[in-house]
Every structure is written in structure tokens, then in C-alpha cells.
Amino acid sequence: MEMEPSVSRSAPRSSFLRHTLLALACVLAVPSMASAASDPRQYMHGIGAVPASAANTFNVFFSASGLPPRGADRSGSWPHDVYVAQWHADTGVLDAPRIFIRKPEAQEPVTVARNRTGQVMVSFEDGWNTTENVTQRFGIYDTALRPIKPYPQQVESGGHSGHITAVGDRFVVFYSDGWITGGGVDNLGSGNGVYVKVYDGRGRRLHNVDIANERREWWPMVAGGSTRALLAWQQFVPGQTEANLKIAIFDPTSGRVTGEQLLHHHLQYYTYSLTWMPAIERFLLVGVAKGNGFADLIDSTGKVRASIPCMPATVREAGITVNQDKAYTPAADGRLLQLQAGPDSLTLSGTLMNTDGKRVQWRPVGSIGMQRTSGTLDWMSLTEKGLEQLHFDPAKTQPANAVDQCR
Template identity: 30%
Template sequence: MLRSMSMTGERIEWFSVKLLLIMTLFFSFVGHAEDRDLRAFQHGLDILPLPNGHYVSIWSSVVSEKLQLSNNDKEWSHDVYMASFSNLSTRLSPELLISAPDHTAQEPASSAISRDGHIMVTMEDAYQAKHELMQSYAVFDTQFKSIAPYQQVAFDGGHSGHVAAVDNLFVIFFSEGWVDGGGVDDLGSGDDVLLKTYNSIGKELGQLSVSVGDNHRDWWPILAGSQHVALLLWQRFVDDKTDAQLMYSIYDPIKNTLLKQPVALRDDVQYYTYDVQFLPTVNRFLITGTKENNTGFAYLIDEQGSVVSALSMLPPFVREAQPAIIDYQNEVEPHKVVERVVYPIAPSGLVVLDVNKTSISIKQRLYDPYLWQYIGTDGVFLDEQTVYFHTLSQYGLKEMRWHIQK
């Protein structure tokens, strides 16, 4: 059984991150970060497992000379970076992966790896866009040699896109259009959500309008893929409310059709504060999120889109944060294997969930003083007792680890 660490026991370990060329992501920041949108510094991060047992972290960041932005800066400038590590060595040597020649922003970076070992990276992109923004992408092999070189265009006018792999296919799920007013800080919302499917070398196979029309405003689409289908998840604007409907659907990329039509999972989700993961050992999707009353929830959903189990009154989850996941032997019934899922929770700490085919249970809550940010976090298990996270901030990429005892 897990136990939490005391404040004077083993704590978060901080590691220096060294960037190549002109980028230094650890710096002494001057200014009032609380007055700024921290996405202007860094935004969007995924950790992918590689076929050789190592991992690669991929994220968007501005270069050091642009980190100290003034509140009047209107244009963001992000490049996409990558850094590999392993269970035995987490010493990072970040490298530039994608950059536009006119210093426009490629963010938030979203990445996925196919079963045959190809990596797609997609981002919202202003470079050469005819309609202010476009959803663009590139595909690499595991040595990060180009297969479909940047800049590939998924949709001119697309934005806020994310990618997942379904076996050897990639699905990019993105928003299109913008409606002023409402949403966070009354900045408005996206209008429609669409997707495109590609093979593992980046050739387009199909397109589908998931939720398009004048009767609703849909945006911030995310997704997760099993070997057969993708679960699509997004938020829908609700008039005169400060929270959103959480919508979901099941997509079959082979047939290019929705197996489950869009449906509201709940009506009270905090804007942007939700996540979906596929858990292969139990063959279930796990949806988590935070309600308007600042409590968390979790849903277990099968590949047909049916809700198998739900859990409420969880700690609040962190916006744009993904969990560390590992297969774990059930202590009560040793012949059964569960997925142990460790999520960052707001404002600090972690929650440990155990998930099997039919239920979700909370195992432990871990406390720590570090305050998570909302711009991108992901984690892995380095071994059965060590949880390791990368998280973005106005000061650069940070590494944190927890040693968890059974």
C-alpha cells in the first residue's frame, strides 16, 4: 500500500535542464507572472514511450531572449523541443525539433507514437496561414529523422488540436472558428470541432466533422486512442454560465465514422480542466476532470462508449496535466492486475488511483508544496516506486520525482 511522504522526508528533486543553442529554460524571471498568460512562455507537453524502452518528452517553448515578455506583447513565439531519457538516466539534453523561420508560434505541441514507431507532432501554427492560424504537423521516425517534414497542413484555420495514435493510424482532433465573448476571461470560444486521420507516414486518409453548426460552440478537443478506436473529448460553451458541458464521442478511424454520437458527460466542468487516457491492460478509457465546485471526477468508459464506472468527490485535477501510469498487481487479489494512475492535483500534490475493468478507487493522496501550473505536465513510472514528471512553467521545463513506497 502507498503512503505519503512527510514534508521532511524524501521530497521533489530538482534537476537543471540544459538547452542547446540559444535556449536556456531555467532563468531568473523578472516581472509579475501572475499578470500574464503563462502559455506565452511554454505550452503543451507529452512524454512518449519509445520502442527501445526509453522515453522522449516533446513540448513548445519560447527561446530565452523572449521569455521576459511585456504585458503588451500580442504575438507569441514558440518552437518545439524534444529531450530523451530512460529509466536509468533522466539527464536531459533538449534539442530543437520544429521552428518556423518567421518566429511565429508553434503551440501547444501535441505528440503521439504509432505501433510501428512513427511519431506525429501537431501544433497550432501561424506560419504561412491564410486564415490567421492553421493546424499543422510533422512525422518523424524514432531517431527523429523526418518522414513527413514540417510544415504539413492539417487544416488552414484549424487550432487547439491534439493527436493520438490508433494502432498505426494518427488522428488529429482540432477546433475551427472563433466566437467572441464568454469563456475564460470573456475571451470567447472555439466554434466547431473536426478531425483528420492519417497513416503512420502522414498521408491523409479521411476527414470528419464531429460537431459543426450554429447551435453550439465547441472547442479544446483532446483524445486518446486504443488499438481500435479513439475517444474524443471536448468542451461546449453554455450561455450565461462560467463552466462548460463536457462532451465525448467514440471514433472508428478505419470506417471514418462515429460509433457513438456526441453526448454530454456532465454540465459543470471547469474550462480546459479535463483529460482522457487509454489504459491498455484493462482495455478502458479513463476520463478525469474538475467541476465548477472545485472537486474532481473520474469516468471509466469502454470502447463502445458506455460508462462502466464513475467516481466523484476526488481532489481537483490540474489543467493540461496527464498522469503517470503503470500495471500494478492487486494486493488483495494477486492474480488480478490493475492500472495504477497518478495524477497531479490542484494546487499541489498527487492522487493515486487504481483502475480495473469495472471500477476506479482512490489509493492515496500525496502532499507537496510545489504549485502546479496549467500549461502542460506529463509523467511516467521509472520503476514501481518512482514517479517522474516533467512540467512547464514561466521559468522553463522542470523535473520532479516522488519515491512511493508500497
Template identity: 55%
Template sequence: MRTLAVLAMVGAYVFVSAAFAAGTKTANGSRVPSGDLRAYMHGVGATTDARGVSTVFFSSSGLPPRGAGRDRNWTHDVYVARWTPRQAMLDKPRVFISRPEAQEPVSVAQNDGGRVMVTFEDGWNTPNEVSQRYGVYTSTLQDVHPYPNDVLSGGHSGHVAAVGSRFVVFYSNDWIDGGGVDNLGTGNGVYAKTYDADGTLLQSVDVAPRRREWWPMIAGSPTHALLVWQQYVGDETYARLKIALLNPEDGTLGEVRVIAPRLRYYTYAATFVPSIDRFIVVATGADGKGLAQLIDESGTTTATLACMPGVVRESGITIVGDRAFTPSADGRLLHLRLTPSSIELTGTQPSPVKWSSLGSVGLVRSATRLHWVVLTPKGLREAEFDLTAAQPASAADRCTR
């Protein structure tokens, strides 16, 4: 029975009602809230080939999305759609991977040789309700080590990043009922596996094994992967946000640190900023206010923006030079100016489409224009941003009033 057993994880976010019914009991005992709109679409990412052609990958229950079936099972396939900066909109999407049961949320990464790894939680043909699976392809999506390959049977919630020529998949395993959002439970540990450019397993790393820590996110630099995840806090409605640096060349794991002690569950993202040689993490605290940190490849925080508008769950961060852009929970796009030792909220602008917690990704049209792709229960929505039209950040945005 595929009802996203181990992703039973959302409460009252942008498009997800807080008034869930008791939910569907799944084979491993966890629950998925009835009415969870991720049943329509969930997970999006993009890669770009040497010609400048971007491929957007997303998971959807058909186009237009149908949602859960009559048996309440989720039935996402993985779709791809091409885009170039000369196009107004994405090309017509096509199915890339399709099996019975759901393949979602899709996560993708491209290594320095152009190879692409695709990973997702898969409900098809697995003895453990779900399995974290992957495939490796060329930049034009020709088979190298194609799906289906198991990261781990029973694994879930995985995301992938490229580090040089290698790939790192960061995933969770197992489920513990109770606690967390709407008392639906938590994962039971986070783990990483590294792969070469052909998709061959190199190393396995226990990051936080057999603990109530889960929802692993990841970003890659030329030499390290930044691992970001949440830790359950008993009898509280917030989590702790934790990080560690992984060196996939030798499998060494750096110091594990808490960078936000009171996190709104699931509401964080990370990416690498090449121009300043830093990772950026954005998140929303339990009070609804946002925060951002820059982290170097030793795992040290080099800059902190302690307060800004809250960010949107599962939304991407798009980098243009020394600027970062990400959606805000109040319907705007945030503009952040970065140096190796500073983060400044310089401006905001309203979004022409409503953000969703199902996933979104920004594509760079030029130094002054972004194209944003948003997953919604009714299908893809696309938005164009003229970055020169931003308004300066207000005192309220900067939390100085």
C-alpha cells in the same frame, strides 16, 4: 500578428492571474489576456522508442523562456529532450522545430510501428492568423512526412492520438467572441482527421461542426479514439464535458454524450489504460471537485468516481498497470486504482514542485517510481515520486466528510 488568437482561453488557473487587463485584440477579433503565462511555455508530451528511450516534446519561448516579445507576439519553438529510466534528469533539450511566430501547444503520439506524429497550432506563414500543422517522423525523429503540413489553415487547439497504425488529429476551427472564460469567447466547432503511418490524409470527420464547442482532447486505443471536448453554456460560468468514440478505420462516430454537465473550463484530460481495456477521463467540476470515469470502446461509461480532489489543467495522466496518476489542484499527486468496472482513490502524495497549468507529463521509471516534467514560466521543473510513500486518501479526499 501572433498573440495566440484562437487560444484566448484561460482564466484564473494555477499560474494564471484572474486580474487580466483587457488583452490584445488579434487579427480575427478574439482576445488573449495580458499576462497569460502560457506565453512562456505551453504544451508537452512524450514518446518512447523500442529501446526504452523516451523523448519529451515541449513548446517554449526560448530556454529559459522569454515570454511574449515586445510586440506581445508569442514565439515558441518545439524542443525535444531524451530521457531513460536510468537518468536522474532529462538530457539537455534541443530545438526540433523553429520558425518565426509560435508553434504551440505541441501534442505528440506514437503508432504501433513506432512512427511519431507531432502537431501544434502554428502562427508562421499562414493567411488565417494560425494553422493547425503536423509532421510525421520515425521513432528517432528522422523525416517521414516532416513539418510543415496543414491539418487545416485556420485550425487551432489540436491534439493527436495513435490508433493502431493510424493517427487521429482532433482540432477546433474559427472563433466566436464573447462568453467563456473572462468573456474572451469560444471556438466554433470540433473536427477530426485521420492519417496513415506516412502522414497521408485518409478521412475528415465533422464531430460538432459550427457550434460553440472547442478545446478538443483525445486518447487512442488499438482500435478507437476517444474524443473529449467542452460545450459552451450560455450565460453560465461552466461548460459541459462531451465525449464520442471514433473508429478511424471507417470514420464512424459513435454517440455523442455529455459526461459532466457542469465542468470547470479546460480542466480535463484522457488516456487509455491497456491493462483493463478502458479509457480514463479526469476532470474538475464547476464546484472545484474532481471526477473520473472509465469508458469502454463502445463509448459506455463502466465506472465513475463522482468526487475527488480537483485536477490540474493540461496535466497528463500516467498509467502503471492498473493504476493511474495525475496532479491535483492542491499540490499533490493522486493515486487511482482501476478495474474495468471500478475507480478507487487509494492515496495521495505531495509534489516537490508546484504544478502549473502550462502542461506536465509523467514518465515511468519503474513500477514504484515516476519522474514528472512540469512546464513553468521559468523553464522546466522535474520531480521524482516514490509511489510507495503515498498516504491513504482521507475522508475529505473521498468527499465522505
């Protein structure tokens, strides 16, 4: 997903203005970068994977400005297209990527979900042929990626930062809309609300729900459970350079929102992620607050069942990979964290190094973990030079030490 500082909901689109603003926004999005021109999102941004039609095969989607990535063009615009490549769990081989969607202006960051009956939704923030700076668009395809209701379908004109999931046979699209300048890190401002739309496998809209209507709340993330979805987003705090983290439970059948709550103060902007752990019927949320990582185990009513209040900081836009009662996610210090969960328990059980023994320079533009049939993990990380495929072996997990557990 991407923070998109639109000038206004009614402003005409300008590719130069759009990406000039995005370059400025990188200071907020990636505080460690030395200059706006080095924003790594201009090269690659957004990655996701869903099962393909063949057994033990997955379709991996990502947004990139060419392969190898070129970055911004001479006008400052980002020329991202959406690529897809098949990954094979038996061998760990990633086939050569092909362009799935190509249009002028950026189609990024891509987010993808597959529903119970095999339909696949692909969605992203789109700068092509819009009446406003950007628009959130989608397409729906069958398991073999043949079109059912193909791109370009519109979620919301002016919509941005969308994230999607599937619950049963329905798709849940959680997105932001509008931008308010001023305040926050470097006085760059905030989004102006978060919203949900629900679609069936044919692309028909079933619900349209305001979660935070025209309020300074944005950067939506969603995870789909067995019957409900968990929504998470950040709330602007006047006079501060940190945010509040809010969550709610969403029922895609009724369109009802319950359990809305402020879960964390002093959130590091944009640095949180969430997933569903089907073996224990719980949502897992990780993030960074007050400079340290945290993790929460949440049930389908929104109740927090267990927490890790302090652990190594996690990485912006990094995925969480689940294997039964264990979950893995990158740490900002270059390792991979292993969390172990039960229905009412959650611990930092260990850390993993890349199989080459070196710490990874995780980039804040998207990564996902894929589990091989052998049990090892391939982690696909987007970088300025292209997609990097890393390898981790859970059999070589090191126990979490006292520093990792903030003791």
C-alpha cells in the same frame, strides 16, 4: 493545447492581434492570475513524450520561448519553438534539449503520438506564414526522428487547439476551427466546432469527419485505445461561465463516430484530461466540475463502467500516467493523485507528495509523468522559469482521507 480566439476563419494573420487576444484569453484559461500580462503560456506551453529508438528511452517534446523561457517579445508575439530531449528510464536523466522545429511566431502547444509501426507525429497550432490567425500543422518522422513527411504539413488553415493520438498504425488528429466572440467567462466567447482527420504513417489523409460542425464546441482532447479512440470536448452553455463536457467513440478504420453523449454539466472550462489503460482495456477521464474533481472509467463503446463523483480538483493540461491498474495525475492542491481501476471499478486509492515533502505549484500549461524502471515517477512540469523535474515514490503513497473523498 490552447484556446485560440481567432477573429474569423477568413481574417488575415496578425501576430500582435493574435497574442493580444491570447493575453486576454488567459483570464478565462487561468482564472487565478492577477493580470493578462502574467499568462504563463507565453513562456512554455505543451509537452508530450513517445518511446525513442533506444530501449528505456523516450523523446520528450515541449514548446518554449527559449531556454530559459523569455516570454512574449517586444511586439507581444510569442516566439515558441518546439524542443526535444531524451529521457532515460533507467537513470531518470533528461538530456540537454535541442530545437526540433524553429520558425518565427509560436509553434505551440506541441502534441505528439507514436503509432504501432514506430512513426511519430508532431502537431501544434502554428502562427508562422499563415493566411489566417493560426493554422494546425503537423510533421511525421520515424522512431529516430528522421523525416518521413516533415513539418510544415497542414491539418487545417485556421485550425487550432489540436490534440493527437495513435490507434494501431493510424494517427487521429482532433482539432477545433473558428472562433465566436461573446459569452462565457469574461465574455471571451468560444470555439466554433470540433473535427477529426485521420492519417496513415506516411502522412496520407484517410478520413475527414465533422464531429460538431460550426457549433460552439471546442477544446478537443483524444486518447487512443486498442481499436478505438475516445474524443472529449467542451460545449458552450449560454448565460453560464461553466461548460458541458461531451464524449464520443471514434473508429479510425471506418471513420465512424458512436456513443456521443453529454457526460458532465458545470465543467470548469479547459480542465479535463484522458488516457487509455491497456491492462484493463478502459479509457480514464478526469476533470473538474462544480469545483471538485471527478473521474470516469469508459469502455470502447462509450459506456461509463465506474466513476468517482467527487475527489480533489485536478490541474488544467496535466497528463495522466498509467502503471498497470493504477493511474496518477496532479491535484490542484499540490499533490499527485493515485487512482486504482479494474474493468468495472474505480477508486481514489491515495495521494503522493513530492519527495522533498513540499507541495508542488502546478502550472496550467502542461506536465507529464514518466515512470522509471525502478518504479518511481519523474513528473516533468512546464513553468515560467523552465522545465521542472519532480519526483514521486508510489511506495510512499498515503491513503486517501475523508476530505479527499468528499465525505
